[in-house]
Amino acid sequence: MTVHEMAKTLELTPLSVTDGEREFSGVYIGDLLSWVMGRAKSDNVWITIMSNINIVAVASLADVACIILAEGVTVDENVRTTAEAKGINLYSSEKTAYELASMLARIDV
Amino acid sequence: MNEAVKLHFLVDGEDFTSAGQASVQVKKSLRQLGISPEIIRKVSIAMYEGEINMVIHAGGGEADVVIYEDRIEIDLIDHGPGIANIDLAMQEGFSTAPDNIRSLGFGAGMGLPNMKRYTDSMKIDSELGKGTRILMTVNL
Numbered sequence: 238m239t240v241h242e243m244a245k246t247l248e249l250t251p252l253s254v255t256d257g258e259r260e261f262s263g264v265y266i267g268d269l270l271s272w273v274m275g276r277a278k279s280d281n282v283w284i285t286i287m288s289n290i291n292i293v294a295v296a297s298l299a300d301v302a303c304i305i306l307a308e309g310v311t312v313d314e315n316v317r318t319t320a321e322a323k324g325i326n327l328y329s330s331e332k333t334a335y336e337l338a339s340m341l342a343r344i345d346v
Numbered sequence: 347m348n349e350a351v352k353l354h355f356l357v358d359g360e361d362f363t364s365a366g367q368a369s370v371q372v373k374k375s376l377r378q379l380g381i382s383p384e385i386i387r388k389v390s391i392a393m394y395e396g397e398i399n400m401v402i403h404a405g406g407g408e409a410d411v412v413i414y415e416d417r418i419e420i421d422l423i424d425h426g427p428g429i430a431n432i433d434l435a436m437q438e439g440f441s442t443a444p445d446n447i448r449s450l451g452f453g454a455g456m457g458l459p460n461m462k463r464y465t466d467s468m469k470i471d472s473e474l475g476k477g478t479r480i481l482m483t484v485n486l
Contacts, residue, residue: 270451274394275456
């Protein structure tokens with residue numbers, strides 16, 4: 238399934254969508270950035286409540302398909318524009334990480 | 347590729363928000379050279395952790411990346427305080443990072459372990475009060 242289709246199903250708010258047609262596979266949830274870099278896999282959906290600028294670099298280097306900011310977390314405009322410039326798909330949601338993961342578990346086949 | 351490709355970076359120790367620029371540049375260069383995505387991921391994550399460490403602990407430093415036909419070498423040098431106990435620093439979860447760094451999502455004690463995890467060899471030379479040199483190799 239593409240990131241765009243997934244975002245539509247989960248009713249995510251798009252903050253930066255540079256490659257909505259990218260296929261995702263699997264999910265990783267975490268806020269400690271080094272932990273995420275060590276454990277997240279390529280093409281994962283990454284769910285986090287961490288919102289500082291470094292999430293963009295981590296997403297790029299770990300090669301995740303997209304970032305979902307859970308629980309209504311917002312980002313500064315410079316994080317959003319950096320994500321756009323670096324080609325990172327970034328969404329937000331009012332749902333908790335658990336709710337998002339539960340929905341993803343049903344659609345990630 | 348007959349001749350080694352050499353990249354050199356100065357890592358700015360002042361600007362935490364721009365940390366990772368060298369790693370992102372390395373990622374781009376490796377992609378242009380047609381290196382496989384999994385190798386690129388390993389090299390860029392190991393390098394990013396090294397960069398972040400230099401910013402957090404050492405006030406910046408220098409990074410040299412050399413791409414040979416059969417391997418990629420990453421050489422990180424700083425003139426920071428040095429690592430008091432390397433065995434301890436290599437343990438997952440051990441960190442001396444301050445609270446403000448932890449609030450940014452770093453300082454989980456995964457930096458050096460990740461560097462080891464994502465490279466085929468890693469050598470640390472560190473002297474208290476002088477600095478640290480880390481040489482990592484990823485085989486192609």
